[in-house]
Amino acid sequence: MAKILVTGGLGAVGAPLTEELESRGHDVWVADLPWSEREKYFKCDVSQYRQLANIFEEHDFEYVYHLAAEFGRKNGEDFYETMWESNAIGTKNMLRLQKEHEFRMIFSSSSEVYGDYDDLMEESVPLEENPRQLNDYAISKWVNEQQILNAADRHGNETVRVRFFNTYGPGEKFSEYRSVVCKFCYHALHDNPYHVYENHHRSFTYIGDTVRTLANIVDLFKPGEVYNIAGEEYYDIKELSDLILDYLDKDDDKVEYRGREEHNTLNKRASVEKAKQDLDHEARVSLEEGIPKTIEWMRDYYDVDA
Secondary structure (H helix, E strand, C coil), X not given: CCEEEEECCCCCCHHHHHHHHHHCCCEEXXXXXXXXXXCCEEECCCCCHHHHHHHHHHCCCCEEEECCCXXXXXXXXXXXXXXXXXXXXXXXXXXXXXXXXXXXXXXXXXXXXXXXXXXXXXXXXXXXXXXXXCCHHHHHHHHHXXXXXHHHHHHCCCEEEEEECCEECCCCCCCCCCCHHHHHXXXXXXXXXXXXXXXXXXXXXXXXXXXXXXXXXXXXXXXXXXXXXXXXXXXXXXXXXXXXXXXXXXXXXXXXXXXXXXXCCCEECECCHHHHHHHXXXXXXXXXXXXXHHHXXXXXXXXXXX
């Protein structure tokens, strides 16, 4: 059993990850921004060094899952001050505390670091091909990875980086800054208009598959490694919308079709061979199975009649 801290542990990935780690017998503590009645909980803004440092003065953690961050391209543009403080300063704070307290860290990066690269996205691509990141959120995640690599070189910090590819599923609450699956499901369920960029393609990952692989890292930790966590299916965005509408038995009269979205990666197709080999990653839930699970959770959460 390991003592583990999950920053961002109330979030769409952090909350089920915390449950998964606890189910495996680990002693799991959570740090996040909102107030919480959870017993093993710290209210903390990771961009504030003192708030983080206080946690580590009181507790010795073997592992830290650093998930706390501002998420999303549009969010990173509309609230860039908060995004840079949380992502860049927050990660720097964590790395300084890691140097002092010598815990192992699992860091949540993003497929956005692949930028405008338009081929199979293997983990080596960002360093070898030098793609251009297309928005501030993407840039911030690549900055984070560079911070982590520098800390490993200078101080011997031991970190594993994971790059999420369109993780979706129950527990993700709607906002216009959330994932495309979340937004499409919410709007279709509520008969709201939405738009679809037809020319884009994505690898999608059901949240349960992401969480299971993340939890495996504690037992399969290889310092310095980086992994894609993604599904192995590949869809265009219209196919995603069609799956949602078909499940809800609705037509597309409220959908506006567009071509390509500017400042967004056209195609994201992940290689997951490395994660399968090292982390026992397995994409068990297809998009056809995951969409109904997501919609039914939303139907219950938002009290929408069938």
